[in-house]
Amino acid sequence: MSFDRLIEKIAKTQNPTVAGLDPKLDYVPGYIKEKAFAKYGETLKGAAKALLWFNKGLIDALCDIVPAVKPQAAYYEMYGYAGVKTLYKTQEYARKKGMFVITDGKRNDIGSTMEAYAAGHLGKVRVGAEEYEPFLADALTVNGYLGSDCINPVIKVCKQYDKGMFVLAKTSNPSSGELQDLKVGDRTIYEIMGDMCEEWGKELPGKYGYSGVGIVAGATYPEQIEILRKRLPHTFFLIPGYGAQGASAKDISAAFDKNGLGGIVNSSRGIMCAYQKEQCDEKDYAGAARREAIRMRDEIMGYLNGVQI
Amino acid sequence: MSFDRLIEKIAKTQNPTVAGLDPKLDYVPGYIKEKAFAKYGETLKGAAKALLWFNKGLIDALCDIVPAVKPQAAYYEMYGYAGVKTLYKTQEYARKKGMFVITDGKRNDIGSTMEAYAAGHLGKVRVGAEEYEPFLADALTVNGYLGSDCINPVIKVCKQYDKGMFVLAKTSNPSSGELQDLKVGDRTIYEIMGDMCEEWGKELPGKYGYSGVGIVAGATYPEQIEILRKRLPHTFFLIPGYGAQGASAKDISAAFDKNGLGGIVNSSRGIMCAYQKEQCDEKDYAGAARREAIRMRDEIMGYLNGVQI
Numbered sequence: 001m002s003f004d005r006l007i008e009k010i011a012k013t014q015n016p017t018v019a020g021l022d023p024k025l026d027y028v029p030g031y032i033k034e035k036a037f038a039k040y041g042e043t044l045k046g047a048a049k050a051l052l053w054f055n056k057g058l059i060d061a062l063c064d065i066v067p068a069v070k071p072q073a074a075y076y077e078m079y080g081y082a083g084v085k086t087l088y089k090t091q092e093y094a095r096k097k098g099m100f101v102i103t104d105g106k107r108n109d110i111g112s113t114m115e116a117y118a119a120g121h122l123g124k125v126r127v128g129a130e131e132y133e134p135f136l137a138d139a140l141t142v143n144g145y146l147g148s149d150c151i152n153p154v155i156k157v158c159k160q161y162d163k164g165m166f167v168l169a170k171t172s173n174p175s176s177g178e179l180q181d182l183k184v185g186d187r188t189i190y191e192i193m194g195d196m197c198e199e200w201g202k203e204l205p206g207k208y209g210y211s212g213v214g215i216v217a218g219a220t221y222p223e224q225i226e227i228l229r230k231r232l233p234h235t236f237f238l239i240p241g242y243g244a245q246g247a248s249a250k251d252i253s254a255a256f257d258k259n260g261l262g263g264i265v266n267s268s269r270g271i272m273c274a275y276q277k278e279q280c281d282e283k284d285y286a287g288a289a290r291r292e293a294i295r296m297r298d299e300i301m302g303y304l305n306g307v308q309i
Numbered sequence: 310m311s312f313d314r315l316i317e318k319i320a321k322t323q324n325p326t327v328a329g330l331d332p333k334l335d336y337v338p339g340y341i342k343e344k345a346f347a348k349y350g351e352t353l354k355g356a357a358k359a360l361l362w363f364n365k366g367l368i369d370a371l372c373d374i375v376p377a378v379k380p381q382a383a384y385y386e387m388y389g390y391a392g393v394k395t396l397y398k399t400q401e402y403a404r405k406k407g408m409f410v411i412t413d414g415k416r417n418d419i420g421s422t423m424e425a426y427a428a429g430h431l432g433k434v435r436v437g438a439e440e441y442e443p444f445l446a447d448a449l450t451v452n453g454y455l456g457s458d459c460i461n462p463v464i465k466v467c468k469q470y471d472k473g474m475f476v477l478a479k480t481s482n483p484s485s486g487e488l489q490d491l492k493v494g495d496r497t498i499y500e501i502m503g504d505m506c507e508e509w510g511k512e513l514p515g516k517y518g519y520s521g522v523g524i525v526a527g528a529t530y531p532e533q534i535e536i537l538r539k540r541l542p543h544t545f546f547l548i549p550g551y552g553a554q555g556a557s558a559k560d561i562s563a564a565f566d567k568n569g570l571g572g573i574v575n576s577s578r579g580i581m582c583a584y585q586k587e588q589c590d591e592k593d594y595a596g597a598a599r600r601e602a603i604r605m606r607d608e609i610m611g612y613l614n615g616v617q618i
Contacts, residue, residue, distance in 0.1 A: 022422065025436065033437075042437030074422045078429035079436075080443035081394040088390050106417050108452055110482035110549075113331065113383045120387035127334065127388075128342075128351030134389035143417055145454045146480050147487030171455050173419035178456035179501070182493040189498070192488070 002206030003164045003214060003236045005138065006100045007261060009067035011309040015297040016260065018102060019062050019289075020240070020268025021090060022072040023051045027272045029282035032057075048082035051075075054285075055090045058272065061286035063097035066293050068138075070238075070266055073105040091136035102238065103137035106168060111149040118157040122165075139164040141216060141238070144193055148200070155203045155213070164204070164212040164236075169194045169228060172218025172241030190224065191231060198232045208261060208309050210236040217255065219247030219265065226254040229262065237263035243270030243296070253303035260307035267296055311515030312473045312523060312545045314447065315409045316570060318376035320618040324606040325569065327377040327411060328367065328598075329549070329577025330399060331384045332360045336581045338591035341366075357391035360384075363594075364399045367581065370595035372406035375602050377447075379547075379575055382414040400445035411547065412446035415477060420458040427466035431474075448473040450525060450547070453502055457509070464512045464522070473513070473521040473545075478503045478537060481527025481550030499533065500540060507541045517570060517618055519545040526564065528556030528574065535563040538571065546572035552579030552605070562612035569616035576605055 010016050025033065025047055033050045040046035059069065069090075076087035091101050107117045119125050120134045142154060144167045154165050170180055170190040180190040187195070194215055201211025211234050217225050219241035228237070237255045241247045242265050255263035274292035275285035301307075319325050334342065334356055342359045349355035368378065378399075385396035400410050416426045428434050429443045451463060453476045463474050479489055479499040489499040496504070503524055510520025520543050526534050528550035537546070546564045550556045551574050564572035583601035584594035610616075 024425075037437055042439045044434070044436060044441050044443060047434075047436045072418075072422055072425075074416070074418055074425035074429065078425040078434055078443060080429070080441070081390055081397050083429075083443065084393040085390040104418075106452070107383070108415050108417075109381075109383055109413075110480060113381055116333075116381075116383035116387040120383065120389070120392075125353070125356075125387055127353060127356045128346055130351045132353050132389065134353060134387060134392065143415070143452050143454050145452055145477055145488055146482055147484035147489075149482040149484040168454055171419060173455055173458040175456035175458040178505070179454055179498070180456070182498075182501070184491045184493055189488070189491075192491070196487070 002204050002212040003210050004206045004208060005162065006068060006164070006264070007208045007210065007309060009100050010264065011307045013065055013067045014301065014307050015066060016263060016307060017066060017265045017267065017293070017296055017300060018068040018070045019058065019066050019271050019293060020070045020072060020266045021055050021058065022075045022268040023054055023272060024075060025050065028054045029275070029285050031283060044080045045082040047079045048086040051079065051083070052086040052089050056093050057286040058289050059094050059097050059099065061290040062293055063099050065290070065297065068100035068102055068264065069094045070102040070104050072268070073103060088135055095136050100138045101136060102139045103135065104141045106141050106143045108143035108146055108150050110146060111153055114150050115153040118154045122154070122163040123157040123161050139166060141166045141168070143168050144196065151200050155200060158204055158212045164214060166214040166216050166238040167193065167197050169197065169215035170217050170221055170224045172220045172245055176218065191227065194228050194232050194235065198235050201234055210234055210261065214238055216240065219252045220245055222251040222254060225252060229255055238266065239263050240266045243267045249299040249303055256304055260304040265300055270296065311513050311521040312519050313515045313517060314471065315377060315473065315573070316517045316519065316618060318409050319573065320616045322374055322376045323610065323616050324375060325573050325616060326375060326602070326605055326609060327379045327573050327575045328371050328375050328580050328602060329379045329381060329575045330364050330367065331381040331577040332363055332581060333384060334359065337363045338584065338594050340592060353389045354391040356388045357395040360388070360392070361395040361398050365402050366595040367598050368403050368406050368408065370599040371602055372408055374599070374606065377409035377411055377573060378403045379411040379413050382412060397444055404445050409447045410445060411448045411450070412444065413450045415450050415452045417452035417455055417459050419455060420462055423459050424462040427463045431463070431472040432466040432470050448475060450475045450477070452477050453505065460509050464509060467513055467521050473523060475523040475525050475547040476502065476506050478506065478524035479526050479530055479533045481529045481554055485527065500536065503537050503541050503544065507544050510543055519543055519570065523547055525549065528561045529554055531560040531563060534561060538563055547575065548572050549575045552576045558608040558612055565613055569613040574609055579605065
């Protein structure tokens with residue numbers, strides 16, 4: 001009912017990073033696409049199969065050194081229900097390989113509907129006498145614009161199934177400040193959202209000091225990360241924006257405590273497209289992803305004194 | 310590139326309402342579930358088939374008198390990828406029957422990822438030499454917490470494919486005020502979000518005075534609906550909260566202009582579960598839904614002087 005399982009995987013790998021699996025078809029090596037299209041045609045199903053094979057190669061290459069993957073729901077929905085099946089199969093494969101799965105869905109709705117999202121993504125669903133896990137995430141990203149009604153159903157499912165969530169506080173995109181930086185009295189909206197998460201998190205305490213209600217805090221806003229870390233001592237940070245979006249390891253170092261805990265840094269394109277940047281043989285895309293993941297780990301760990309639990 | 314098509318359907322049916330298709334398995338009559346489970350087992354696929362058959366019956370019963378349906382993504386994701394296939398098949402059937410399809414997904418993300426959501430839900434996606442519509446919505450609900458970066462990709466797709474969006478402003482749930490009612494200077498957050506929508510809407514002007522960037526404004530907050538209507542003369546309102554959530558027709562009448570335009574009122578449980586309330590034969594669930602839809606239409610139209618375009 002917290003991020004304890006995630007933190008233990010981070011400590012074991014000594015690597016507070018997560019590989020974002022946001023597989024655009026453009027990112028997939030030609031030989032994989034050709035094979036998928038030959039078998040399933042240039043169809044949504046063909047695309048979805050190509051993404052799945054691509055993801056499996058990445059997971060194989062990363063699972064012993066990277067603690068978690070973060071599939072981004074949008075890139076699967078983009079290929080229709082076949083794509084959503086690939087989301088499930090990717091989660092299933094990552095779980096089998098021992099990785100912590102964060103589904104980046106930014107889901108949000110009113111109470112009764114949020115129960116459906118929480119059950120579908122993090123919990124179990126009953127059909128007649130049987131129970132199923134519709135999707136296989138260990139944590140889900142959530143948008144808190146609707147307030148507690150949206151978060152409480154997720155807390156309930158997290159308690160029951162030992163899962164966690166990350167609520168959007170300060171997002172990594174250029175226009176995030178339009179709403180998030182506005183001031184209500186002496187607090188910005190992102191601080192207010194962060195404070196609510198620290199409060200909600202009391203329902204999901206963790207043994208390493210961090211609750212199961214984390215926040216998303218973009219690496220592209222290092223000052224805000226520093227502010228949020230000071231305000232929110234029990235809140236774990238999911239930190240996108242490293243690499244392709246322009247943030248450096250130094251930018252995110254303020255998210256971490258003296259034990260090297262407190263956050264996990266995402267890289268998506270940087271890892272998925274490492275073979276393009278390296279200009280290596282595309283058949284070595286997974287090897288290039290592993291080399292980039294190691295480089296990223298070492299760069300970030302250069303700012304921490306190890307990860308101790 | 311606006312809500313013109315929706316408005317024309319509303320005028321034709323003289324009915325500014327939308328049937329929410331949020332099909333929990335509990336809402337589905339027993340005989341439909343039995344048939345689906347007999348064929349597909351008590352599985353996610355069996356559940357998904359039951360939902361599809363249930364939806365098709367509702368669409369058949371409503372398509373000549375109700376202009377639009379609003380499937381809620383959560384209730385499909387709840388049954389895994391099989392459920393998401395039912396979302397697609399429901400959209401496909403509603404479109405075939407001439408209904409306007411609003412996918413209630415409250416999607417949101419940073420620019421490049423939001424492009425994937427917009428293409429997947431409202432646009433087309435290329436696979437090799439072919440183009441596909443992964444999902445079949447005419448409009449999508451969106452959460453604006455991330456600012457313009459999240460909205461602009463949707464505007465682009467709406468322009469290209471003549472689609473629309475509804476952005477959350479003041480939601481219908483009890484805790485919506487925790488964030489949305491906070492004041493920044495002399496404006497609440499929901500007013501600020503509304504003002505942004507009025508501005509974004511300039512990119513998607515409509516010939517009946519309403520843009521393609523609508524808002525979600527909960528019927529459970531009639532005073533806020535009145536405030537928002539005055540502020541946002543070109544913004545179309547999607548109004549949930551009628552019926553099961555407790556709001557009346559009078560509560561939402563302020564959303565409409567003198568021509569009976571300006572909003573569309575959603576009822577989900579009220580329509581889907583009408584047969585339970587009526588205590589009629591469950592095999593007449595679609596008939597009961599139609600009777601409730603007519604009652605709702607007449608009640609709401611009682612506060613308007615017709616719908617003129």
